[in-house]
Amino acid sequence: MNKRPDFPLKVFPRLETERLILRELADTDAEAYFQVCSEYEWLRLWGFPVHRSPKDTLEMIRHQREAYEAGLQLRWGIALRGLNKVIGSICLYRFVVPHFRAEVTYEQARAVSGNGYMTEALRAVVRFGFDELELHTIEAGIDPGHAGSLRVAERVGFQREGYLRENFFFEGRFYDTILCTMMSGRPSTRPWKK
Numbered sequence: 410m411n412k413r414p415d416f417p418l419k420v421f422p423r424l425e426t427e428r429l430i431l432r433e434l435a436d437t438d439a440e441a442y443f444q445v446c447s448e449y450e451w452l453r454l455w456g457f458p459v460h461r462s463p464k465d466t467l468e469m470i471r472h473q474r475e476a477y478e479a480g481l482q483l484r485w486g487i488a489l490r491g492l493n494k495v496i497g498s499i500c501l502y503r504f505v506v507p508h509f510r511a512e513v514t515y516e517q518a519r520a521v522s523g524n525g526y527m528t529e530a531l532r533a534v535v536r537f538g539f540d541e542l543e544l545h546t547i548e549a550g551i552d553p554g555h556a557g558s559l560r561v562a563e564r565v566g567f568q569r570e571g572y573l574r575e576n577f578f579f580e581g582r583f584y585d586t587i588l589c590t591m592m593s594g595r596p597s598t599r600p601w602k603k
């Protein structure tokens with residue numbers, strides 16, 4: 410089961426960190442978010458076709474909103490505090506509700522990389538996933554060639570758990586995936602009390 414029956418939440422969860430605001434993506438973010446979604450080389454391992462114009466990005470934002478309303482995903486736009494411009498996004502999706510699991514995926518503009526922003530965003534999303542959505546395990550499927558993404562996940566506390574050979578098909582070829590997971594650290598029995 411990959412739907413959360415409690416989505417959409419009453420209020421979209423805005424997350425704040427020392428340097429970032431994580432918030433719902435709006436149609437007006439299409440121009441800025443397009444800068445993230447249009448860098449082909451950068452997104453080679455992202456697994457989605459590169460965007461050719463802000464129209465593609467607007468369409469994706471709308472599709473993502475529908476997916477949230479259908480209970481399928483929760484995607485935050487990432488903006489630097491003080492600047493409302495979106496520099497990336499991070500998403501919890503593929504919920505396996507009976508097993509308290511979900512997957513996380515993230516991407517940001519190349520221009521802002523190397524500042525630790527995604528590490529900071531992932532920490533906040535993981536905390537939200539464990540504390541508010543009561544997840545037990547969060548997965549990240551990472552291409553073995555994507556050292557930067559692996560470093561982000563491992564810095565936050567994800568551990569390599571498995572190697573999936575040629576499990577991901579994208580634009581005419583199969584790719585391997587390193588399966589990383591992070592666990593809530595809570596007891597392995599439910600229910601538990603906060």
Ligand SMILES: CC(C)(COP(=O)(O)OP(=O)(O)OC[C@H]1O[C@@H](n2cnc3c(N)ncnc32)[C@H](O)[C@@H]1OP(=O)(O)O)[C@@H](O)C(=O)NCCC(=O)NCCS
Nearest residue numbers: 451454455515516517522523524525526527528557558560
């Ligand atoms: C995955 C991705 C977000 C990683 O970007 P990133 O810039 O390496 O990640 P962060 O923003 O967390 O920055 C971490 C880097 O900043 C450095 N850094 C600087 N200040 C920092 C701080 N205050 N805190 C943490 N790290 C800091 C770190 O040392 C690290 O560099 P290193 O990995 O060379 O050691 C980026 O490569 C990307 O968007 N790729 C395209 C999309 C994609 O493929 N996503 C993966 C799907 S699984």
